[in-house]
Amino acid sequence: MLKALTTVSEMLARNLDVLSQQPLLVCGLLEDNLPAMLADAGPAPRIFTTDYSYYQWQKNQGVTDIEFGTQPKPHAASALLLLMPKAKAEAEYLLAACLPLLAESAQIFIAGDNKGGVKSAPKLLAPYCDQVIKLDSARRASLYQAQLIRTAVPLKQTSWQKGYIIEQQQLQVCTLPGVFSAGHLDSGSRLLLDNLKPLKGRVLDFGCGAGVIGASLLKRHPELMLECIDINALALEATRLTLAENQLDAKVYASDGLSQVTGPFNHIIANPPFHAGLKTFYHTTETLLTTAKDYLAPGGSLTLVANAFLPYPELIEKSFGHCETLAINGKFKIYHATRR
Known part of the structure; x- marks a missing residue:
C-alpha cells in the first residue's frame, strides 16, 4: 500500500542535501513513504497528518513521531515541509497551524504537483516571508523555499x-x-x-x-x-x-x-x-x-x-x-x- 514514491517525492529526493539539514515537521498531502526517505538522509521528521488512513499506515510501519488531528501539538519545530493539499484553503490552514511552532528565520518548504496549486506558494507564504525562491522543478512537480521573517500567531480554529x-x-x-x-x-x-x-x-x-x-x-x-x-x-x-x-x-x-x-x-x-x-x-x-x-x-x-x-x-x-x-x-x- 502506497509504497511507490509519488512524482513529488521523487523530485524531493533530488534535494535531500537541503531538506535534511534540520529535523522537518512534515504535513499536507502525504501519500507515500517520504518520511522514511527523509530519515535515511538525516534527522527523522516529525509528521502531522489530518488523514487517518495515512496515520494508521505509518504507525504500522513502526513510525512513532506522527500525529493525527486538526493541528499539531504545540511543540517547537525546526523547519516545515508542506506537501501541497488539493484545496488552497487547506494549505492556508495548515500553514496557520504549523508556522507558530517555528522560530524566526526557520526554513519553510512547499512542494507539490504543478497541477495541484503549488505555484501559489509565493502568495501563500507572503504573510510570513519576504522572499520565496523556486528551489527545484522536475517530474511535473516543484519545490519552493523561504525563510520565516514574521512569526505566526497561534492558530484559533474558530476563525477558520x-x-x-x-x-x-x-x-x-x-x-x-x-x-x-x-x-x-x-x-x-x-x-x-x-x-x-x-x-x-x-x-x-x-x-x-x-x-x-x-x-x-x-x-x-x-x-x-x-x-x-x-x-x-x-x-x-x-x-x-x-x-x-x-x-x-x-x-x-x-x-x-x-x-x-x-x-x-x-x-x-x-x-x-x-x-x-x-x-x-x-x-x-x-x-x-x-x-x-x-x-x-x-x-x-x-x-x-x-x-x-x-x-x-x-x-x-x-x-x-x-x-x-x-x-x-x-x-x-x-x-x-x-x-x-
Whole structure:
C-alpha cells in the first residue's frame, strides 16, 4: 500500500542535501513513504497528518513521531515541509497551524504537483516571508523555499470555521477548510436526503464530511443511534461542530473505511469519496460495497449516492444479490440494497 514514491517525492529526493539539514515537521498531502526517505538522509521528521488512513499506515510501519488531528501539538519545530493539499484553503490552514511552532528565520518548504496549486506558494507564504525562491522543478512537480521573517500567531480554529444554512430543515452546517461540501449542500447529498427510505435503530454515516447527512437524519429521526466516521480529522471536527450547533448527539470517530467500525447496523448511509488528492479514487467505496453486508443486521440496508457513470451496481449486486436505483438526476444515482 502506497509504497511507490509519488512524482513529488521523487523530485524531493533530488534535494535531500537541503531538506535534511534540520529535523522537518512534515504535513499536507502525504501519500507515500517520504518520511522514511527523509530519515535515511538525516534527522527523522516529525509528521502531522489530518488523514487517518495515512496515520494508521505509518504507525504500522513502526513510525512513532506522527500525529493525527486538526493541528499539531504545540511543540517547537525546526523547519516545515508542506506537501501541497488539493484545496488552497487547506494549505492556508495548515500553514496557520504549523508556522507558530517555528522560530524566526526557520526554513519553510512547499512542494507539490504543478497541477495541484503549488505555484501559489509565493502568495501563500507572503504573510510570513519576504522572499520565496523556486528551489527545484522536475517530474511535473516543484519545490519552493523561504525563510520565516514574521512569526505566526497561534492558530484559533474558530476563525477558520464557516457555515451555511439548509433552510428546508433549519439546519446550520459548520465547515472547515478542505472538508467536502464546505460551501453549500452538494447536489449528490441533496438527492440522497430527498430519497432516503424511513430509518430506525443504529445508523452509520460513512464519510461524514461536514456532518450534513448525519445531522439531517437526526433532525428527522431524533431517536436514531447515529455513528459518523471519516478519515479526515477536519471533517470529523466539522461534523462535531455541526451536531453541537444543532443540539444533536452522535458518536463521531476516525475510521479507515470500516476498519474501526463494529456492527451490526440497521442502516449504512454514504456519500463516499470519489477523489483523493489529485487522483480518482475508488478503493474505499469498492471495499465498502463488498463488505457492508457483514456490518448490517438482517433486514439492514445500504444506501449511497454516486456519480452515475461509476460501475457500482455490479458490486452491490454481487454482494447483496440485488441493487435498487432509488433516484437519478443528471449526474448522480442513489443505490439501495438490503441484507436478506
